[in-house]
Amino acid sequence: xxxxxxxxxxxxxxxxxxxxxxxxxxxxxxxxxxxxxxxxxxxxxxxxxxxxxxxxxxxxxxxxxxxxxxxxxxxxxxxxxxxxxxxxxxxxxxxxxxxxxxxxxxxxxxxxxxxxxxxxxxxxxxxxxxxxxxxxxxxxxxxxxxxxxxxxxxxxxxxxxxxxxxxxxxxxxxxxxxxxxxxxxxxxxxxxxxxxxxxxxxxxxxxxxxxxxxxxxxxxxxxxxxxxxxxxxxxxxxxxxxxxxxxxxxxxxxxxxxxxxxxxxxxxxxxxxxxxxxxxxxxxxxxxxxxxxxxxxxxxxxxxxxxxxxxxxxxxxxxxxxxxxxxxxxxxxxxxxxxxxxxxxxxxxxxxxxx
Amino acid sequence: xxxxxxxxxxxxxxxxxxxxxxxxxxxxxxxxxxxxxxxxxxxxxxxxxxxxxxxxxxxxxxxxxxxxxxxxxxxxxxxxxxxxxxxxxxxxxxxxxxxxxxxxxxxxxxxxxxxxxxxxxxxxxxxxxxxxxxxxxxxxxxxxxxxxxxxxxxxxxxxxxxxxxxxxxxxxxxxxxxxxxxxxxxxxxxxxxxxxxxxxxxxxxxxxxxxxxxxxxxxxxxxxxxxxxxxxxxxxxxxxxxxxxxxxxxxxxxxxxxxxxxxxxxxxxxxxxxxxxxxxxxxxxxxxxxxxxxxxxxxxxxxxxxxxxxxxxxxxxxxxxxxxxxxxxxxxxxxxxxxxxxxxxxxxxxxxxxxxxxxxxxxxxxxxxxxxxxxxxxxxxxxxxxxxxxxxxxxxxxxxxxxxxxxxxxxxxxxxxxxxxxxxxxxxxxxxxxxxxxxxxxxxxxxxx
Ligand code: SF4
Ligand code: SF4
Numbered sequence: 001x002x003x004x005x006x007x008x009x010x011x012x013x014x015x016x017x018x019x020x021x022x023x024x025x026x027x028x029x030x031x032x033x034x035x036x037x038x039x040x041x042x043x044x045x046x047x048x049x050x051x052x053x054x055x056x057x058x059x060x061x062x063x064x065x066x067x068x069x070x071x072x073x074x075x076x077x078x079x080x081x082x083x084x085x086x087x088x089x090x091x092x093x094x095x096x097x098x099x100x101x102x103x104x105x106x107x108x109x110x111x112x113x114x115x116x117x118x119x120x121x122x123x124x125x126x127x128x129x130x131x132x133x134x135x136x137x138x139x140x141x142x143x144x145x146x147x148x149x150x151x152x153x154x155x156x157x158x159x160x161x162x163x164x165x166x167x168x169x170x171x172x173x174x175x176x177x178x179x180x181x182x183x184x185x186x187x188x189x190x191x192x193x194x195x196x197x198x199x200x201x202x203x204x205x206x207x208x209x210x211x212x213x214x215x216x217x218x219x220x221x222x223x224x225x226x227x228x229x230x231x232x233x234x235x236x237x238x239x240x241x242x243x244x245x246x247x248x249x250x251x252x253x254x255x256x257x258x259x260x261x262x263x264x265x266x267x268x269x270x271x272x273x274x275x276x277x278x279x280x281x282x283x284x285x286x287x288x289x290x291x292x293x294x295x296x297x298x299x300x301x302x303x304x305x306x307x308x309x310x311x312x313x314x315x316x317x318x319x320x321x322x323x324x325x326x327x328x329x330x331x332x333x334x335x336x337x338x339x340x341x342x343x344x345x346x347x348x349x350x351x352x353x354x355x
Numbered sequence: 356x357x358x359x360x361x362x363x364x365x366x367x368x369x370x371x372x373x374x375x376x377x378x379x380x381x382x383x384x385x386x387x388x389x390x391x392x393x394x395x396x397x398x399x400x401x402x403x404x405x406x407x408x409x410x411x412x413x414x415x416x417x418x419x420x421x422x423x424x425x426x427x428x429x430x431x432x433x434x435x436x437x438x439x440x441x442x443x444x445x446x447x448x449x450x451x452x453x454x455x456x457x458x459x460x461x462x463x464x465x466x467x468x469x470x471x472x473x474x475x476x477x478x479x480x481x482x483x484x485x486x487x488x489x490x491x492x493x494x495x496x497x498x499x500x501x502x503x504x505x506x507x508x509x510x511x512x513x514x515x516x517x518x519x520x521x522x523x524x525x526x527x528x529x530x531x532x533x534x535x536x537x538x539x540x541x542x543x544x545x546x547x548x549x550x551x552x553x554x555x556x557x558x559x560x561x562x563x564x565x566x567x568x569x570x571x572x573x574x575x576x577x578x579x580x581x582x583x584x585x586x587x588x589x590x591x592x593x594x595x596x597x598x599x600x601x602x603x604x605x606x607x608x609x610x611x612x613x614x615x616x617x618x619x620x621x622x623x624x625x626x627x628x629x630x631x632x633x634x635x636x637x638x639x640x641x642x643x644x645x646x647x648x649x650x651x652x653x654x655x656x657x658x659x660x661x662x663x664x665x666x667x668x669x670x671x672x673x674x675x676x677x678x679x680x681x682x683x684x685x686x687x688x689x690x691x692x693x694x695x696x697x698x699x700x701x702x703x704x705x706x707x708x709x710x711x712x713x714x715x716x717x718x719x720x721x722x723x724x725x726x727x728x729x730x731x732x733x734x735x736x737x738x739x740x741x742x743x744x745x746x747x748x749x750x751x752x753x754x755x756x757x758x759x760x761x762x763x764x765x766x767x768x769x770x771x772x773x774x775x776x777x778x779x780x781x782x783x784x785x786x787x788x789x790x791x792x793x794x795x796x797x798x799x800x801x802x803x804x
Contacts, residue, residue, distance in 0.1 A: 008688035009701055011790045013776030014717070015373055015532065015694045020783045021730045119731030119784075235736065289736040289749045338745040340768040341604065342616040 024233050025078030031224045032085045032279065035216045043093035043145065044152025046160045051088050053097045057104025058084035065113040079118050083107050086126040089216060089275055090319070091133065094145040094171050096162035099137050103129040123326045124283045127319050134319070140168055144187055146175050187215075189271045189315040192262050218269040225278030234282045237291065238298040242277035243268055245302025253310065261310060273305060276318035286326035293329075293336035300332075301325040365567075366595035367605040369743045371777045373532050373598055373695070375571065380655050381535040383663040385543055388679055390437045390462045394670035395447050396422065397457040400708035401497040402504045403429035408458055414441045419472035419645055422458050431495045431505050433458070434646035436668035438466040448702045450691045450711065457706070460670070475644035479554075484512070487558035487641075494640040495647040500526055500537070500601065500630030501692055503710030506637070509627045510559040520559050520627050524610060525552060525566040527575065527631040528594060528601035531693025534713045536651040537631050539664045541568070541575035544635045545582040551638030552589055559627045564589045566631070567610050569596040598695060599775045603628045605743055617771045632712070652707060654680040658687045658716030667707050674703035676714060684718040695776045730784035738778035738788065744771045748778035748788050755791035760798050769795060 040047045062080040087107055091100070107129025115121045134141050145157050162168035228234035251264040267273065281287065281301050288297050301321045308317025399405035406423035416422055416435040423433035439462040446454040476482065476490060492507040525548075529537040541548065552564045566583075568576045570593040583589040594600055594609045604615050606628065613624040621628050629637075636647055648669055655662040660681025667676055673689060690697040691711045707714070738748035746768055754763045763769040772792050779788040 006686045007699075007701060007703070008686070008717075009699045010688060011787060011793075012690075012698060012774070013695045013780050013789065014688070014690055014697065014699075014715075015780065016727070016785070017371070017373070017781050017783075019781075020727075020785060021733060024735070024783055117731070119733050284733050284735045287734070289734050289739045289747065291736075291740070294736075333750075337750075337767070338739065338742075338747055340617055340746060340771050341744040342614045342619070342771075343768075344614065 019233075022078060025082060027231060027233050028082050028228060028279075029078055029085065031228045032082065032089075034224055035089060035220055035275075036085055038216055038220055039089060039093065042147040043157075044149075045155065046145075046152075046157040047088075047093040049097060049156070049160060050091075050093055050095060050100050051084075054088050054100045054104045055081065055084040057101040058087070058108050061105050061108035061113070065108065065117070069117075080108060083112070083125045083129070086275075086279055087129050090126065090130045090272060091141055092144045094143065094157040094159045095133075095137075095140055096159050096168045098162065098164040099133055099140060102136070103133045105129075106132040119285055121285055122329075123323055124280050124286050127280060127323055127326075130319055131323065142187075142190075143171060145171055187271065187315060189309065192266065192270070215272055216275060218274045221274040221278050225274075225282075228278075228282075234278070235284075235287070235294050237294045238282045238287060239277040241295045241298025242273070242281055242302040242305070245299040246273060246306050247302075249303055249306045250310070253306075267306060267309070271309070271316045272318040276305075276322055277301070280318075281322050281325060286322075286329055288329050288333045288336065290333060290336040290338055293332045296332050296336065297325050297329060300328060365592060365609045366597060367600070367608045367743060369741055369745065369777070370597045370599060370605070371741050371780055372596075373780060375596075376533045376655070377535050377538070377571070379662045380533070380653050380664055381538055381572075383535075383539070385536075385539050385651050385664045385666050387468070387666045388668070388671065388676065390466050390668060391671045391675035392462055393442070393672070394436055394439070394460040394462060394668060395457045395672060395704070395706040396433055396436065396460065396670040397447065397449055397455055397706065397708055398423055398433070399449075399455045400503060400669075400710065401431055402502065403427070403431070403508070405456065406430055406433050408444050408456075410441045410444075410458065412441055412443055415439075416441060416460065417471040418466060418468075419470035419648060421472075421646060422460075425492060428492075428511075429505055429508050431492055431497060431507075432646060433669075434472075434495060434648050435460060436648040436670055437462045438471065439463045448700075448705050450698060450700050450705050450708065457670075470643075470645055470648070473644045475642070479642055482557075484558060484560060487554060490641050491554070491558055491637060494637065494645065496633055496637055496640070497647075497709050498630055499632035499636065499650055499709060499712070501696070501710050501712055503708065506629060506633055507558070509622070509629070510555065512560065513622075516622070518622055518625060520561045520622060521563070521625040522611065523552065523555055523559055523561040523564040524603075524607055524621070524626050524628045525564055525631055525634060526601055526603070526606055526628055527566050527568040527572070527579075528606055529572070530569060530596070530598045530601040531695055531697075531713070532598075533655045533715055534653045534693050535655075536653045536664050536712050538572050538575055540632050540635050540651055541572070542578055544639075545578050547635040547638035548579065548631055549582050549586060549589065549638065550642065551634030551636070553586075554637055554641050555627075555629060555634060556588065561627065562588065565610050566591045567594045567600075567606050568592070569594055569600055571596040598777065599743055602743065602773065602775060604773075617768060647709065650707070650709060650711070652676065652711060653713040654716075655713065656690075656715040656717050658682055658684045658718035669709060670706045672704045672706050673700060673714060676707065677703070677716060680714075680716075682716055684716065686718065688717045690715040690717070695780070696774065727785040729786055732784055732786060735783055737781040737783065741777040741781045743775060743777060744768075744773065746772055746778075748772075748782075748792075751795075752778075752786050752788050752791055755795050760795045760802075763792075763795050764799050769799070772796075 058080040107125040111125030111128030112121045158174050159168035229236040247264040250267040253261040254263045304321035305317045404426040407426045408423045410422045418438045420435045422435050439460045442459045442461045447457040488507045488511045496506040497503040579591045652667045
């Protein structure tokens with residue numbers, strides 16, 4: 001006879017797919033890294049510092065909240081890293097560091113912890129942080145520095161080190177001085193909306209022209225997003241329906257009055273639409289779990305974005321569109337519950353259903 | 356997904372593709388296991404009313420002799436799996452948890468494999484439907500795929516129901532990872548299966564039979580195809596190898612495109628389903644007038660040195676089977692059934708019953724050191740896209756954690772969940788969804804009583 005073995009008792013299923021939350025989050029971080037690298041390459045030292053400060057603010061807030069709740073470790077911190085990385089990409093790199101810190105703390109504290117932490121946050125935390133600084137510091141958030149300027153890796157932008165709670169120096173004069181090209185500080189969206197001046201599409205798509213760089217190029221985001229979609233860590237239905245709705249609505253308007261409205265390709269490639277569609281609307285926690293729901297959610301965001309952009313007082317609407325989408329998610333889910341297997345046939349009383 | 360399934364479309368929606376781990380045993384012919392010194396034959400090893408013992412303590416029984424009689428229509432008789440002496444009739448541990456009454460037989464050392472008791476019917480060819488149903492009950496047949504529901508009950512025409520069964524679906528899917536017992540039966544006993552199908556067709560009144568085999572078992576498909584050449588009423592079909600293809604509802608959907616309403620039986624769409632293993636036994640036992648005394652069990656997993664398929668007398672304790680298969684572990688998890696739906700047994704003395712299609716042993720190396728950390732639901736939707744019943748396990752899980760068991764049942768169709776485990780398998784947050792649903796169902800049914 002053999003030794004008396006120690007028998008384990010577990011509940012079925014006894015096997016599990018290899019992916020877990022941590023590996024998914026790690027892949028999302030990986031997918032955002034190239035975009036982050038681009039951001040640093042374009043804007044240099046100030047961008048590095050801003051990223052570092054926002055990361056630190058997010059991670060520290062996350063730890064603090066976990067500690068206050070008596071939890072051991074917050075999700076290997078990946079989720080806070082994602083929030084920080086996305087947050088940085090939505091603000092100009094000339095943002096004073098202290099405002100970056102405020103944005104990070106608000107994102108985690110108000111956007112996430114307030115609702116109960118990971119999994120319970122109704123809104124995308126990065127966007128909550130971003131919306132807060134947009135309201136609090138509109139000038140700093142809406143003025144973009146020139147990209148690719150000489151000496152960006154040896155000197156800081158004049159606003160970066162602004163002391164907390166002071167108004168930072170206006171960067172326009174400095175911008176004009178260092179910019180290699182015509183520079184206005186306005187975003188392509190603002191140029192189009194208020195001055196009817198359209199930035200060439202290729203510039204937006206590939207992000208090659210320093211004067212117009214106000215966000216990651218659409219192409220790069222597309223590639224990084226596709227990586228996640230192919231690894232099934234991102235629901236492709238969401239970005240696709242955001243883009244489809246935005247293109248359809250703006251396309252119709254453009255056909256109706258081409259001189260007043262931008263063409264759909266411009267709408268798709270400018271501003272934060274790409275980043276929002278691929279990396280922020282797709283945040284799993286805030287988007288519906290049902291397939292139909294995901295499509296409705298995407299379409300809703302696309303439509304609202306275009307409406308805000310073309311008819312609202314602001315130049316960019318993606319952020320608010322996604323926040324609204326987040327708020328509508330429970331409702332969308334409620335109305336798109338999957339139909340249980342066989343329920344279609346239930347009315348026949350379960351009899352004689354031979355097809 | 357096999358190319359074939361894409362073209363033929365014979366599959367169901369959702370489901371998962373876990374690693375199959377079938378190679379270790381699929382090529383191993385069925386080996387007969389010796390008799391253990393002692394057999395434990397539980398009276399309640401099938402669904403329905405437990406059988407009533409008809410032997411006394413100390414009575415001699417021969418292999419194949421009836422030892423318990425059915426306690427009604429939804430019940431079957433039991434037969435002595437080996438020649439020996441009834442040592443006792445008492446409570447013994449079962450795989451499903453609580454102890455239950457069992458007939459314990461001390462096996463004679465000289466017990467032979469020959470079946471010494473039978474009552475062959477003299478008019479099998481002329482038997483009426485009712486007589487065949489009775490003959491199938493006499494053979495003690497239950498669903499050997501795991502459900503262990505008495506086969507004859509499914510075949511009989513309920514008096515209050517005019518729905519005619521038109522198709523017998525023969526389940527050769529065997530979608531659980533590791534298990535290859537049905538695969539081996541299809542390869543080694545195709546003639547018994549065909550004979551069984553002919554009897555079953557007459558008993559249930561169906562005009563045709565369809566054998567559904569997952570497309571990872573093409574050899575079995577070819578063998579059966581060859582054997583049904585002269586039987587135009589029997590079709591052999593490949594279905595996609597995907598879990599849980601072997602679930603009744605999924606297999607019927609894949610083969611016939613019919614969807615069974617929640618709470619309804621296959622009969623409601625004109626179908627009865629039987630497992631290939633059950634039909635092989637039927638084809639062998641009914642013509643000879645014998646009763647079910649053994650079954651084929653896949654023994655596999657990292658914890659056994661000689662994985663394979665064994666013909667095991669009903670009532671053989673796991674300890675005996677595992678020793679034959681080379682289990683020497685000190686720390687192990689022992690699963691009766693497959694890794695997706697099987698359940699762990701606490702004692703090595705737990706006997707093999709009719710419904711046990713496999714014994715899996717995971718030892719130290721395969722067992723995770725620590726319990727996996729459970730994260731909150733991140734609404735990733737993986738479970739929603741895996742659930743073959745189109746439920747919303749994410750929502751069900753959140754409701755369960757909030758204790759809202761009634762809402763789960765009333766609004767989110769908890770009762771349609773058959774605990775296949777797809778949702779828990781894919782959940783990246785390691786939420787024990789199936790466990791939560793089991794608890795919810797138990798609490799609801801207690802409240803309902
Ligand atoms: S266990 Fe239930 S809820 Fe989960 S996938 Fe299977 S049927 Fe759906
Ligand atoms: S798989 Fe798990 S984490 Fe994902 S939605 Fe379902 S329950 Fe939530």
